[in-house]
Amino acid sequence: MTSIIPEPSHTKIEPDSLVEMAWDPITRIVGSLGIYTKIDFANREVVECHSTSSIFRGYSIFMRGKDPRDAHFITSRICGICGDNHATCSCYAQNMAYGVQPPHLGEWIVNLGEAAEYMFDHNIFQENLVGVDFCEKMVAETNPGVLAKAENTEAPHAGDHGYRTIADIMRALNPFTGEFYREALQVSRYTREMFCLMEGRHVHPSTLYPGGVGTVATIQLMTDYMTRLMRYVEFMKKVVPMHDDLFDFFYEALPGYDKVGLRRTLLGCWGSFQDPEVCNFSYRDMEDWGRRMFVTPGVVVDGKLVTTSLVDINLGIRILLGSSYYEDWTDQEMFVKTDPLGNPVDRRHPWNQHTNPKPAKRDMDDKYSWVMSPRWFDGTDHLALDTGGGPLARLWSTALAGLVDVGYVQATGHSVKINLPKTALKGPAELEWKIPAAGSNTIERNRARTYFQAYAAACALHFAEKALVEIRAGRTKTWERFEVPDEGIGCGFTEAVRGVLSHHMVIRDGKIANYHPYPPTPWNANPRDSFGTPGPYEDAVQGQPIFEENDRDNFKGIDIMRTVRSFDPCLPCGVHMYLGQGQTLEKLHSPTQALTGE
Template identity: 45%
Template sequence: MCFKNLPIEFDVHGQARLREDWQAVPVSAGGGDHDRVAEAIARGAQLRDFDIDPVTRVAGALAFHTIVDLQNRRVVDARTEAALFRGYEVILKGRDPLDAIHISSRACGVCGGVHATCASMALEMAFSVVPPPLAIIARNLAEGAELLYDHTLHLFLLAGPDYSEKIVSRTSPSLWARAQRVPAPRAEGYGMRTIADIMRGLNPLSGPLYREALDITRAAREIAVLMLGKYPHPSTIFPGGLGTEASTHIFNQVLGRIVRLLDYAKKVVAIWDDLLNFFLTEVPDYSRVGERPANLISTGIWDDPETYDASYARCSDWGERRLATPGVLVEGELRTTRLAAVNLGVEEFVDHSFYKRWEGHRFPADQHGSPLSPFHPWNKETIPDPTRRSWKEKYTWGTAPRWDREPMESGPLARQWITSVAGKLQNEFIRAVPGGLEIDLPRGETPATTLRWMIPARPNTLERNRARAFHIAYCGMVAYTFLLKAFEYLRLGKTAMATPYTVPTNETLGVGFWEAGRGTLTHHVVLDGGRIANYQILTPSTWMASPRDPFGVPGPYEEAVMNTPLLEEYDSPEDFTGIDILRTIRSFDPCMPCTVHLYAGGRTMHRDATSCACALED
């Protein structure tokens, strides 16, 4: 059995059921949320608040509260605050099921197509409708394009400036001095002589790598537009297919852009490998920045067009045929690759969130008869309960999702790690090898090459960014794979793009298993009388920006920051910028707003959103 903490037991007939002590504390919680602040004070540490409110990113509103011990260079405590209630789940209740696609798309302007697709898949399960193979291929191509955009945006426009000349020269002058002397190992792949040249390339607005990425993101978006008709918020997605044209002319336009992006992927991997290896070689303690256990979750993406049937009964079978394998790792151990088990293990807690705990247990079991927790998304209700913020009690609009009552990280690192250890991937260009993945990239303007990504010892800030760099190549070759399949279906005359559907009037359940660039995304829907009775969205940032759970266990952002040594160079508290904290938060690629204000023990520090990391001013 893959669950160790979820309170499930088996009777004498082998039937699973929820134990009566379903609120029992998980074994992994240990002593819970012990008071690290009190312990630090008892040791004589001089502590100070360091608040980042909000943290810059692309959308949403996230604040981060820390207590730091600058003398001993450690973070004593951390709290993640999602500062904005948006209420899509409340808005959708009672509506026509098709509204879910277009309303949930507005949850994010960057990845609205991902939400629309996930909503359509939840409805496909509820409606029992299966798209034609070419429609599945087209949405797989759109997904690849969205991830190619997201990862390029993150590495060069959002997180990249944290590793630029402007930031490194200010926060780590000695490291910057060494970067100017260290040759770039693969300079021939990107035309830069030293590591310092890479850092200059990442300077916001002026750096050549920053500016090139702006152009590359356009090419990726154009592929999404070719598949989905427009972006953001495509209106062509519906249960059972897509409302766009499939033709050789369209797919030829996609091909030219994919070839260009594959050439770019070779360059990206070389740049980030060289840059991150420099940090780890010069200051080995960077391997501890943002470190946390290998608790990873992925629902997988990219369906096989002949296997996907949208059913919950066979979701584990079609899930394992995806070109990124679904699954869960706990402490590096693979627990499952079955989508049904991934779904069963999910719970969502609100003890430290601005919501009321709901009553009742509408669905004691899933469609297989397997027990569902009262805290499972199909049982959850969204009941806003705004109150005064308290770090000890309620402090965020985010919830605390857990799998088997463990906090989970998702994203490219999880996707590649799980796909590698599961060993189920069947693809001509990407293969699992001992301890990692190999990706074959064809010749374009640059020679053909094989990239090898290796599983790190533990997740950390730098390895999240490295995985994202390799994932550009991974996504590119997945897109290339499905493009070849598209041409084959066109040759065979299999050009259908939609299957008719009927909205059921009886009570029915559905779940969309999909992923955004930053990680796992699920939409759980309950339909009754042809209307939405309940709708629950779990985004990757909900998983990773979660607060403490009822057992006192911090969420992934909080845990990673509390494990982070403060390596920047400062002579006084006034010099401290918190760059190691910021790099760690950004390594998860969270959704954030535009302008940042940092409160640091009586000081407010402003950050210009165009740089995402620069222009720190007292």
Template identity: 30%
Template sequence: MAGCKPKQAPAAAVAPGKKIKVAVDPVTRIEGHLKVEVEVKDGKVVDAHCFGGMFRGFENILVGRDPRDASQLTQRICGVCPTAHATASVRALDDAFNVKLTTNGRIARNLILGANYLQSHILHFYHLAALDYVKGPDVAPFIPRYSNPDLRLDPKTNQVGVDQYLKALEIRRICHEMVALLGGKMPHVQGMVVGGTTEIPTADKIVGYLWRFKKVKEFIENEYLPLIYQLAGAYPDLLETGKGWKNVISYGVFPLNDEETEFLLKPGVFTDGKDYSLDTKKIKEYVRYSWFDDADTGLHPSQGRTNPKPGKKGAYSFIKAPRYNNKPHEAGPLARMWVTNPELSPVAQKAGFKRMRDLGEKAFSILGRHVARAEEAYRVAKAIEKWLTEIKPGAETYVKAPVPKEGEGLGLTEAPRGSLLHYVKIKDSVIENYQVVAATIWNASPRDDMGQRGPIEQALIGVPVPDPKNPVNVGRLIRSFDP
């Protein structure tokens, strides 16, 4: 497992019943800055804290600017999934500008975001998580790494994993080209704007996207998915580890009709074992344990404020704690696939699972999250195949809309990592308030005002740590969320 050694690395075996703290700082092979501290007793995690140590402040940067700047600037929040921030931002602006997309504009946006989804999922497994299970050669980027005795793949399968790691770099490049064909460039697409997209899809561009896409689809079906299920077979205990709260949330993504009432991956909530319709009014952000002003706790994003208070007593993160109906909810591929419960790939069906919920409790686990992500990549690829037959060469993808003097908009989508919300309020034709509830904020949040752990913190409880010097399973669990 490539990454930094934990700051506290006891040299001797820990006495039974004794608690020790192990800090992994930073958690490597993730996108962004994260420290995780776990308390270990009798070889298992008994408590956990996620520390988000970076204040970004994009909400404050946007105040007073032209609203159309938002979709460009907020993409800089993340270099891995900028198209998701672009999508949430333009959806908020569409709402505030009261503009309705053309059919071609809707499909073009889906193709841009869809290509980035495939790139992101392939990136996550191969280049961020696979080295938790696959042993590479003793050269960078495969080293430095923890001493990991728990590598169970036979030499032949392990070599397949290493070969796919390298091939995935090329597949990701192809996905970036697909995004750039319709979005202008990647990362940070220029062509996704309020009212649609700026690039008219010509026949040449559609064909160029298609032949690139075929290579990506073949990789997902013939290499990515089979390897994931081989891992699940080799590590059955990791299908029982890291369950967390087992509450999930999805805003819905990839609209299938122009009214945007139907989605490829549906909006919905699963709380305490029951399904519910999504009600955005029930989303609130808490900051008791975050370095933000306590006066702004428990607010819906439309009333939200971003007032940092570094050094606040009792706080330990620059991540806020979003909650749905006052309860923690996991976001991401597992959440979307659980809510939608679609038919799975032929690889899954061969293994005896027809739909996502057929996995039952195993879905809420370290490897269950990897299975969900790979299956979602398969589902998005099948949808892209259909959208390529629906998009019309030369048809308009953009509807011009003047900047309103006043307006308010809510933009919901799903980043590859989870539920993403952008909110904008316009006054005197400039941004008066802008709020972002990013995907990883759901999962890597600290405790809330009620004392409830965030989803990653909760999922870490019970994770085995036989060797505190090499907390392999802690890293596996964190990366399964793709923070």
């Protein structure tokens, strides 16, 4: 049987019997992520990990001098996976800078588009990429004893998903041949169609603008969306219990597996899905409308919610360097000294950041990555927050805050309840995601992704109902005019699929003077910072136990790969290009010359 997991790129025996192993690039993700480890096989433990990214991020440089109204079109190209999340966040930042509030219907349409993006992206990553880590072929290669046990373990929720044993679930996840694997590919098609209905094009929206959307809202539009949404709702009634059975089995089959990928609970969520009835995009009111988002913003430290204020979240962001290939900006201009409420803004805040690339040879003891190191300063410590892959932080923050209650979803203070209505083949279902006793680990990041797919679908039901109220009442305006100020600042906060996303913009003389997008990748994939604190990938991998049954010579690194992929890595959001001053290679004097070559 051909292996479906790449071999480590090199091995080296260290004098102290540690073995160096590296996976570069990591497969089944987008972008150039390398994971370099030292493994103690005698004690079955990863003792050291470094996360690297080998190409440069440069949007903050070539955004300077651009027309602010182009910001969302340009920044959506940061990524071919979550470009719409960037476009949405950029529009939020522009709405603030321009002082414009979109019509209610326009904002419900944006929410419906973003919900479709979560459903699409989480589905294809969970089922067709992460799912392979738990499929029959993979488990047979790395833990044949676990597969043997799975063959004889009845699935507790077989009546809901149709697979009699855990091994049957694993077989259904086999790439290209597995029944569920193929079904999920079909789901990814119609969820992408749902997005296109709302925002014109996936993944770079063609009808999304500051001030609202250009989508023509009709009953037929909403009907086309809802027919697909109800198919997805029915799909989730199968998927959630199926994954619960699979993930619970790993805890049972491998005692101690809850320690794989476990790190201190340091979770950040910037909130998602605006409520247009209260959101005016004014910074002065940001704390209030932020708390009315349908995914509650928050910072969770050691399981406790320390803030739900977007103002606090904004002011606490710090961009550190350390092991990344940049020079500092401590002697360069500060663009924003105080926020609109008069609060001081730190020099290391994105509004004041300068991007000064300084390439160097990779050195794991010094500089080894192009990813900077965002941190959240709580007044005492620079916390290395992670996103839990996105869903874990979103559900944890929303659950603890207890602010969401819209019929289809309720936050209880310790859980999130998701109510799915009757569908064509299945009756109503109530799902409940509970704050995991196991903490922030590999299995729980993956489990939360499944539950958030259902959460996004339930929220979309609410958004569609609200949009239909507007359409039936004749309030079909979807866009509001605005003027670009000569001077201004703006910030946008939302959740990209993989977690926190912010865009910070400074306008001078009607042009962009400074612009910094911070997606989840820099938060998760960063290297050791200037205080020596490892990034979340590094922290989650190093110190984790190894459960793979293969010996050192045949080691695949499946537990390491599961941990890294549980964060849903997407490196395009961490790396891009830099042209410097440019160079003229050839100068053509006329259009005719250009065409004829004369």
